[in-house]
Amino acid sequence: MENKRILIVGAKGQIGSELLDYLRAKHGTDNVIGADLRTLHINGPTEVLDVMDFSAMRAVVEKYGITEIYLLAALLSATAEKKPEFAWELNMKGLFNALNLAKEGLIKKIFWPSSIAVFGPGTPQENTPQNTIMDPNTVYGISKLAGERWCEYYHNKFGVDVRSLRYPGLISWKSQPGGGTTDYAVEIFYEAIQNGNYTCFLDKNRELPMMYMSDAIRATVQLMEAPAEKLNIWSSYNLSGISFTPEQIAMAIADRINNFSIDYKPDFRDKIAQSWPSSINDDIAKADWNWKSEFNLDAIVKDMITNLTNKLQLS
Numbered sequence: 001m002e003n004k005r006i007l008i009v010g011a012k013g014q015i016g017s018e019l020l021d022y023l024r025a026k027h028g029t030d031n032v033i034g035a036d037l038r039t040l041h042i043n044g045p046t047e048v049l050d051v052m053d054f055s056a057m058r059a060v061v062e063k064y065g066i067t068e069i070y071l072l073a074a075l076l077s078a079t080a081e082k083k084p085e086f087a088w089e090l091n092m093k094g095l096f097n098a099l100n101l102a103k104e105g106l107i108k109k110i111f112w113p114s115s116i117a118v119f120g121p122g123t124p125q126e127n128t129p130q131n132t133i134m135d136p137n138t139v140y141g142i143s144k145l146a147g148e149r150w151c152e153y154y155h156n157k158f159g160v161d162v163r164s165l166r167y168p169g170l171i172s173w174k175s176q177p178g179g180g181t182t183d184y185a186v187e188i189f190y191e192a193i194q195n196g197n198y199t200c201f202l203d204k205n206r207e208l209p210m211m212y213m214s215d216a217i218r219a220t221v222q223l224m225e226a227p228a229e230k231l232n233i234w235s236s237y238n239l240s241g242i243s244f245t246p247e248q249i250a251m252a253i254a255d256r257i258n259n260f261s262i263d264y265k266p267d268f269r270d271k272i273a274q275s276w277p278s279s280i281n282d283d284i285a286k287a288d289w290n291w292k293s294e295f296n297l298d299a300i301v302k303d304m305i306t307n308l309t310n311k312l313q314l315s
Helices: 014-027 054-064 084-103 139-158 181-194 213-225 246-254 268-274 283-289 297-311
Strands: 006-009 032-036 046-048 068-071 109-111 165-167 169-171 197-200 208-212 242-244 261-264
Touching (some): 006 014, 006 054, 014 032, 014 213, 054 084, 068 084, 165 213, 169 213, 181 197, 181 208, 181 246, 181 297, 197 246, 208 213, 213 283
Parallel strands (some): 006 032, 006 068, 169 208
């Protein structure tokens, strides 16, 4: 069996940091290289890499004999709205660099994340299907939708094996939020544990699709390991965990943290969230590669509070 050599670009981010640990445990530390724009102070092989520098990315691929790239470097929704042109350049150029390395035959497989941000005001909001109206109204969403089309194009035109998931909002205790609209669902735990109060930037009834990071990592690796002949989507798969509102997660936290309170001051991020679905249909992912989420809201809240309390040394 061929030995995989994996490069994770954006290994310091919310997804990348946990994916790095997961894949190193699975394939061996020396076979999984972590790369980021900033120095990674961790054991094992690492590289400082600008995702927009094709020559640098190519050099890292050749240095380690990389067979797979997980391309996670991106500017997320809320941050991207403040730097639209840079966000577009970063989010698109990094993808093209990876796709062209695969087109040249230097790597065999790419994972590139999409997002529920590809949907927009015209998208059916409940049980959003795989194929539907997609009219994103954020820079992040526009770049992700364009990226999906390029992924499918490179697959159909050049045979590139590039796989993708439309991630919902992701919840994790291991890393800080990265500037996304769904980050409230991480911030709320820090504030609940440390201060007993949280001011939410979304409306209390703003229901959004969410997922615990453990499920997201598992889904990512399952998709990458699925036989190519089983896959029917070469743009990006819908992926669903659970859906809840800020009020619902606040109530679940209050059940475990006495005297926790929340207030609401919706800002521009609420308008972004308003254009996104409230629930996602991922039947095709279930059929093609047997996807199934494991964490419900109560399990997420319990695990977040336990682990964050330990992390913050407040237990």
